[in-house]
Amino acid sequence: MDRLLVLVRHGQSEWNLKNLFTGWKDPGLTEKGIEEARKGGRLLKEAGLGFDLTYTSALTRAQKTLDLILEELGVPLTGEGSLPRQQDLALNERDYGDLSGLNKDDARQKWGEEQVHIWRRSYDTAPPGGESLKDTGARVWPYYMTHILPDVMNGKRVLVSAHGNSLRALIMVLDRLTPDAVTKLELATGVPLVYRLNADTTVAEKVILQ
Numbered sequence: 001m002d003r004l005l006v007l008v009r010h011g012q013s014e015w016n017l018k019n020l021f022t023g024w025k026d027p028g029l030t031e032k033g034i035e036e037a038r039k040g041g042r043l044l045k046e047a048g049l050g051f052d053l054t055y056t057s058a059l060t061r062a063q064k065t066l067d068l069i070l071e072e073l074g075v076p077l078t079g080e081g082s083l084p085r086q087q088d089l090a091l092n093e094r095d096y097g098d099l100s101g102l103n104k105d106d107a108r109q110k111w112g113e114e115q116v117h118i119w120r121r122s123y124d125t126a127p128p129g130g131e132s133l134k135d136t137g138a139r140v141w142p143y144y145m146t147h148i149l150p151d152v153m154n155g156k157r158v159l160v161s162a163h164g165n166s167l168r169a170l171i172m173v174l175d176r177l178t179p180d181a182v183t184k185l186e187l188a189t190g191v192p193l194v195y196r197l198n199a200d201t202t203v204a205e206k207v208i209l210q
């Protein structure tokens with residue numbers, strides 16, 4: 001049985017381009033982001049991968065990325081031949097709280113390089129009014145266990161389009177990263193991470209398509 005799970009971080013967003021903390025804010029994709037998503041779709045097609053089910057967040061940039069990937073795969077978005085789609089807040093980006101909408105360089109000037117790095121990449125220090133990676137995991141992990149993983153274990157080929165930090169939380173578990181190791185994990189936009197799972201739910205294989 002092919003226990004296929006593909007994770008993709010959305011293509012570049014308008015706020016990625018402007019270097020703003022985004023979190024639960026909802027900017028669209030840039031032209032570059034659209035092309036990144038399309039390229040991700042083409043790479044999946046070239047790898048001969050197809051899907052039975054899709055998951056995405058409640059945010060436009062991840063949904064649009066999923067649409068573009070499906071378009072490249074030749075899968076209609078509605079009607080006959082379209083795939084079931086689960087959209088859930090559980091897969092949203094980490095909530096950046098009071099930092100949302102601030103320029104990342106301005107934040108470094110105000111609070112210092114080190115503090116901003118801790119807010120962005122530490123495991124359990126939350127930005128003011130927002131979520132730490134651990135807090136993000138506390139909603140991503142149960143959703144994975146109750147929704148995504150059962151589908152994969154039932155032999156459904158699953159595609160997930162989500163965000164830098166919600167996917168970092170998920171990958172932390174899949175790749176068995178320590179809280180220290182996950183601080184160094186960075187995900188490129190639009191690059192599909194192809195996982196195959198063993199019958200005991202551990203990772204059999206991970207391939208990065210780029």
Ligand SMILES: O=C(O)[C@@H](CO)OP(=O)(O)O
Binds near residue numbers: 023093094096164
């Ligand atoms: O601003 C955000 O929401 C995220 C992802 O773009 O940024 P960072 O990489 O700083 O966690």
